[in-house]
Amino acid sequence: MKVFRSILFVLLWLGMIAAEVYAGMRLWKLEMLPLKHKLLLAIIFLTVWLFAGILFLSGSKAKKGKHPGAFRRIIAWILAIVMICGSLYSTRVADKVDETIETVTAEVAVTSTIGVYVLQDDPAQSIEDAKDYVFGVTESYDSANMRVAMQDLDDRLGTIEIERHTSVAEMVDALYAGDDGAIILNEAYASILEDQEDYTTFQEDTRILYEIEVEEGDASNIIEGEELDEETTEVEIGDYKALDNLVPVNVTEQPFVLYLSGSDTRSKMLATSRSDVNILMVVNPKSKQVLMVNTPRDYYVPNPAGGGALDKLTHCGIYGISCSVGALSNLYSVPVNYYAQINFTGFETLIDAIGGVTVYSDYAFTSRDGAYSYSVGDNNLNGSSALAFARERYAFASGDNQRGKNQMKILSAVIGKLSKTTVIMHHSQIMNSLQGMFVTNLSVDEINSLVRMQLGDSAE
Numbered sequence: 063m064k065v066f067r068s069i070l071f072v073l074l075w076l077g078m079i080a081a082e083v084y085a086g087m088r089l090w091k092l093e094m095l096p097l098k099h100k101l102l103l104a105i106i107f108l109t110v111w112l113f114a115g116i117l118f119l120s121g122s123k124a125k126k127g128k129h130p131g132a133f134r135r136i137i138a139w140i141l142a143i144v145m146i147c148g149s150l151y152s153t154r155v156a157d158k159v160d161e162t163i164e165t166v167t168a169e170v171a172v173t174s175t176i177g178v179y180v181l182q183d184d185p186a187q188s189i190e191d192a193k194d195y196v197f198g199v200t201e202s203y204d205s206a207n208m209r210v211a212m213q214d215l216d217d218r219l220g221t222i223e224i225e226r227h228t229s230v231a232e233m234v235d236a237l238y239a240g241d242d243g244a245i246i247l248n249e250a251y252a253s254i255l256e257d258q259e260d261y262t263t264f265q266e267d268t269r270i271l272y273e274i275e276v277e278e279g280d281a282s283n284i285i286e287g288e289e290l291d292e293e294t295t296e297v298e299i300g301d302y303k304a305l306d307n308l309v310p311v312n313v314t315e316q317p318f319v320l321y322l323s324g325s326d327t328r329s330k331m332l333a334t335s336r337s338d339v340n341i342l343m344v345v346n347p348k349s350k351q352v353l354m355v356n357t358p359r360d361y362y363v364p365n366p367a368g369g370g371a372l373d374k375l376t377h378c379g380i381y382g383i384s385c386s387v388g389a390l391s392n393l394y395s396v397p398v399n400y401y402a403q404i405n406f407t408g409f410e411t412l413i414d415a416i417g418g419v420t421v422y423s424d425y426a427f428t429s430r431d432g433a434y435s436y437s438v439g440d441n442n443l444n445g446s447s448a449l450a451f452a453r454e455r456y457a458f459a460s461g462d463n464q465r466g467k468n469q470m471k472i473l474s475a476v477i478g479k480l481s482k483t484t485v486i487m488h489h490s491q492i493m494n495s496l497q498g499m500f501v502t503n504l505s506v507d508e509i510n511s512l513v514r515m516q517l518g519d520s521a522e
Contacts (some may be wrong), residue, residue, distance in 0.1 A: 065449055071118050071135075071138065071142070072284075074139070074143070075115055075142055078111055081146045081150060082110075082145060082149050084149065085107070085152045085153050086103065087137060088157070089152060092156045092159065092267055092509035093507070094159070094509070094510040094513035095517065096518035099518075106150075107145070109302060110141060110145050114138045114141040114142050114145070114210055117134045117137050117138035118134070118138035119134055119137055120134055133283075134195035139497050152289070158502055163509055163510070164506060166500050167501075167505055167506050168504070174207050174250065174275075174380075175250075175274070176207055176210070176246060176249070176276055177246075177247055177271075177272070178192070178211075178246055178270065178271045178464060179244060179245050179270060179271070181267065181269075182237075182266070182267055184243070184244075186243075187271075188230040188271070188272075189218065189219065189272035190218075192272075193222070195222075195243030195437050196224075196247065197215065197224055197243070198229065198245040198477060199212065199224055199225070199227070200226065200230055202250050206367060206376065207367070207381070210274070210276045210330075211246050211274045211302060211454045212224065214274045216319050219230045219283040221223050224244050228253065231260070236248055237379055243334070249273075255337070284288070284484075297508060308397075308398060308400065308401070308503060309397055309399055310400075311399055314347050316347070317343075317345060317346045317348075318347075318401065319396060319398050319400070320342070320343045320401065320402060321340075321342055321343075321386065321398050321400070321402070322339065322341040322342075322402050322404075323337045323339060323383055323386055323401065323402070323404075324338050324339025324405070325379065325404070325471075335380060335405075336379045337359070337403075338359050340356065340359060340375055340450070341354050341355065341357075341469065342390060344359075346513070347515065350444065350471045354474075356414050356466030356467070356470055358375070358463065358465075359462065360375070360376065361375045362374060363392070364387065364393075366378070366384075366389055367381035367382075367385045368413070374468045375390075383401055400503055400504050401503055402500070402502040402507075403500070403501050406498025409449055409452075410445030410446055410449050410509065411444070411499070412492065413444060413448045413449075414445040416450075416476070416480065417479070418443055419448060419475035420441070420443070421443055421468075421472055421475050422438050422439060422440055422441075422471060423437065423438055423449065424438070425437065426438050426457065427454065427457035427458070429450040429451075429452060430456050431450075432515055433446075434446075434450045451467070451468055451472065452468055452469045452472045452486075480492075
């Protein structure tokens with residue numbers, strides 16, 4: 063029996079070193095880990111492996127009937143099993159981290175859906191049935207996408223008759239009055255229309271006869287009837303290709319500006335929609351300082367997708383994140399280097415994944431739906447209560463201004479929580495919470511270098 067136990071432990075001990083070597087090789091390839099952390103892990107793995115072997119051997123040579131020998135062997139068995147499990151778990155962590163970073167940094171094609179709307183009782187059942195209709199359009203907003211849509215209809219139906227309107231509301235009124243047989247409208251704008259008193263039943267009154275999918279690259283080449291200059295590095299009014307003008311920097315050496323967008327969708331995947339959170343984060347990697355500037359969602363700004371016509375900042379989001387980037391870059395006359403976007407569902411699950419956050423409230427208030435109450439001082443919030451805290455504005459005399467302050471408090475709390483080494487305990491939930499609901503144009507190398515710098519400096 064003693065020989066059998068010894069053989070079994072030797073096999074376990076060899077399995078332990080095999081698991082440690084495999085984990086070590088995988089962690090060594092994890093670019094976000096500083097060299098000193100990798101060397102420390104290698105020393106720990108080797109030390110525990112040797113220690114387990116010494117314990118077992120010393121326990122085996124102890125005199126028969128002596129408890130210290132049995133105790134040492136038990137500890138050796140436990141160490142071997144724990145290290146094998148820990149090594150396999152660490153490789154799973156590394157794989158999950160790499161998978162998530164590659165997912166959130168993958169290039170995402172921003173696509174807008176342009177709908178041809180007719181009245182609910184209109185006899186046309188296909189776009190061909192409407193080829194002789196007058197099509198209402200407005201180029202005050204979304205001019206680039208409109209031109210792509212009109213070109214698509216011309217190619218499909220021949221030259222169509224267009225009636226131009228000065229606003230979306232005027233265009234919809236013309237459809238209701240029968241002056242236009244159909245209208246061409248970005249489908250994301252339908253939800254905005256329903257927020258307006260005279261158009262709350264727009265989607266019930268109309269139906270979509272035909273849809274045109276427009277990728278951002280297609281739309282960007284039809285602005286003012288001219289192709290954009292590929293060499294342009296300055297974001298200008300009407301330049302729908304703002305993302306091409308983002309200028310990367312050395313994120314561990316140079317200050318940079320990151321635009322954080324909060325999408326108002328609740329799906330498991332990001333979709334083009336209004337941006338309810340619009341924060342510019344100025345990050346100084348040397349001083350470890352972050353300056354945040356919030357712009358209220360209902361602030362009127364020149365809309366790059368509308369040729370510079372004034373529009374609510376939140377509406378820029380329905381034309382793609384490039385439009386929001388361009389609007390804020392124009393507004394503050396600063397280059398935006400990077401962007402990151404998360405939706406409501408992703409925000410809630412991220413907060414829950416890190417174990418909630420503690421946020422200081424300047425006021426005692428209840429959320430508009432009555433679901434949550436907050437007191438003056440520190441409040442411990444989970445995902446749903448944090449989202450309600452970040453979205454509330456009606457409870458404050460300063461409205462959007464206080465909402466912006468609260469959003470930045472939440473963001474500061476999240477950054478503080480993510481900066482702590484204890485966050486590794488929640489890595490799986492955090493990685494899962496970001497899948498599909500978060501996207502950024504920071505590269506894999508840039509994210510790795512930032513994390514590596516943070517871990518290497520032990521900064522919080």
